[in-house]
Amino acid sequence: MTLAGKTAVITGSNSGIGLGVARELAKAGANIVLNSYTDHKQDHALAEEIATNFNVDAKYVAADMSKADDCRRLIEEAGRCDILVNNAGIQHVAPIQDFPPEKWDAIIAVNLSSAFHTTAAAVEGMRANGWGRIVNIASAHGLTASPYKSAYVAAKHGIVGLSKTVALETARDPITCNAVCPGYVLTPLVEAQIPDTMKEYNMSREDVIKNVMLERQPSKEFATTEELGGTVVFLCSDAANQITGTTISVDGGWTAL
Structure with missing residues (x-):
């Protein structure tokens, strides 16, 4: 499953799932654009490490996924975006009557609205290039719910719906859009x-x-970050050409209950 010559933009990718996905995509030959809201030497060093270890081009672009303009600027500064992995996310846990409105707004912005903005900015370039893959990192909480996580569950359900809508809008293009739903990683x-x-x-x-x-x-x-990355690589491969508008659970059976 070679992705040589493709460029992958992964939001929220200087640690955790995002970094694991970036490394697996680089292992498959994709050039990498890492992202987070910070702009530290270690962020850029991660891109250098990926470039050296996997013999691909890699760079880091600082952009705050809570800000619409930054989301769209990320795609612009990437230069090319064949693969878009919307991974950025934050969490807050509280009963709904105590849930701070500013936390609700922040979670919806980072976990849901950012995917709208990056996708809207990337999809025309994918059409022009004749190929594209959009993979949204949702959650088991995009398919089920838990108490005290109203904003997170709402955002992840929204990511699943957004993935289906984008898949329908791009169904006649060589573009796919899917959601990966991890359990605990x-x-x-x-x-x-x-x-x-x-x-x-x-x-x-x-x-x-x-x-x-x-x-x-x-x-x-x-689940491991490598397993999540491998799932994303599969969705970007030719074997997944007709997989679009769906969810793939990587949750150890959580949503089978």
Whole structure:
């Protein structure tokens, strides 16, 4: 599944799932545009590392996915966008009556509206180039719900709907649009939560993972960023030419319940 000569733009990709996806796409030969809202030396160093390790072109573009103009500027500064992976996301947990309105606005902006803006900016270039792949990183929470996550669940359900709509609008073009719905993924952020959760519940690491963090994930195993990246690579391959407007769950059976 070679993606040589293609350029992939991945939002929110200086860590976690986004960085894992970027590395798998680079491994398949794609040139990479990393993104986050920061503009540190280490951000640009990540792009240099990917370029060196996978012998592809890679660069980092700082752009705040909570801002519409920045979302569209990212696509412009990428220069070319054959593959768009909308991954940027933030989270806040609270009962709806206590949910801060500013947190709702921020989550909807970053988790949902950013995908609208980047897609709107990228799709005509894909049409002009005669090929395109849009992969939106949704969540198991794009297909089901949990309490206290009203903004996140609403945004991820919205991402699934947006993916279907864009797929219909591009169905006669050589462009596909799909949503990947991860369950719990072992990222550095999740890994860092484990020691505190062990103390809170007075449990072993194994029990915290299986009985607390992965309570709703029947496999009782985390998905990995490499597995998410591999799923994205597949959706960008010729084998997935007729896969569009759908969701692929990478959740250990969560949404089968």
